[in-house]
Amino acid sequence: MFVSIHVAIAENGVIGREGGLPWRLSTDLKRFKADTLGKPIVMGRKTWDSFPRRPLPDRLNILVTRDAALRADGAEVAHSLEDALTLARIRGRCMAGVDEICVIGGAQIYAQALPLADRLHVTHVLAAIDGDAYFPVIDPQVWRAVSSLDVPAGEKDSHPTRHVVYERRTG
Numbered sequence: 229m230f231v232s233i234h235v236a237i238a239e240n241g242v243i244g245r246e247g248g249l250p251w252r253l254s255t256d257l258k259r260f261k262a263d264t265l266g267k268p269i270v271m272g273r274k275t276w277d278s279f280p281r282r283p284l285p286d287r288l289n290i291l292v293t294r295d296a297a298l299r300a301d302g303a304e305v306a307h308s309l310e311d312a313l314t315l316a317r318i319r320g321r322c323m324a325g326v327d328e329i330c331v332i333g334g335a336q337i338y339a340q341a342l343p344l345a346d347r348l349h350v351t352h353v354l355a356a357i358d359g360d361a362y363f364p365v366i367d368p369q370v371w372r373a374v375s376s377l378d379v380p381a382g383e384k385d386s387h388p389t390r391h392v393v394y395e396r397r398t399g
């Protein structure tokens with residue numbers, strides 16, 4: 229199982245504001261759904277809390293918290309990122325054709341997952357946007373872009389985006 233990060237990042241590194249997303253990107257949400265459907269998804273407790281409807285359907289939802297008492301309807305609970313990835317690997321073995329664990333945020337979980345990830349699915353939001361949650365700098369010495377697609381803003385999108393897949397350089 230390889231580990232991938234799925235994230236939308238503004239030009240200034242912002243990924244969130246006041247516990248939510250500082251943009252409306254309907255086209256990108258559809259792509260995110262298609263990319264993650266049927267797979268284990270790992271997220272921090274604050275990202276879980278930010279979803280208006282949860283769990284995200286048709287995916288194995290795993291949330292990470294330090295709260296030993298926390299129970300979440302429709303999600304498995306892990307108490308470290310490493311435990312979440314182990315759980316995803318175990319459960320993933322029973323999920324036909326699944327070879328990917330998707331880490332879907334937020335800032336705390338991305339920062340811990342970046343050194344462990346094999347692939348990044350990044351939606352670059354083509355604007356600088358105010359916010360309070362950030363993604364680390366993507367180091368070109370570590371990551372190489374393997375595909376890139378410009379997506380103009382549709383009717384339900386606040387910004388144009390560029391969707392880039394990065395793979396970890398080997399050697």
Ligand SMILES: NC(=O)c1ccc[n+]([C@@H]2O[C@H](COP(=O)([O-])OP(=O)(O)OC[C@H]3O[C@@H](n4cnc5c(N)ncnc54)[C@H](OP(=O)(O)O)[C@@H]3O)[C@@H](O)[C@H]2O)c1
Pocket residue numbers: 234235236237242243244245246247248249271272273274275276278292293294295306307308309332333334335336337338340361
């Ligand atoms: N742009 C995007 O693609 C994207 C994607 C997802 C989220 N976001 C945004 O990111 C922001 C949320 O990010 P965030 O950093 O505040 O929160 P987060 O990473 O979603 O969740 C943080 C929580 O995860 C738990 N946690 C973190 N590290 C842990 C560890 N090592 N062991 C056990 N539990 C751990 C803790 O939960 P407890 O407090 O329960 O212990 C912590 O409070 C929001 O604005 C959200 O909208 C953006």
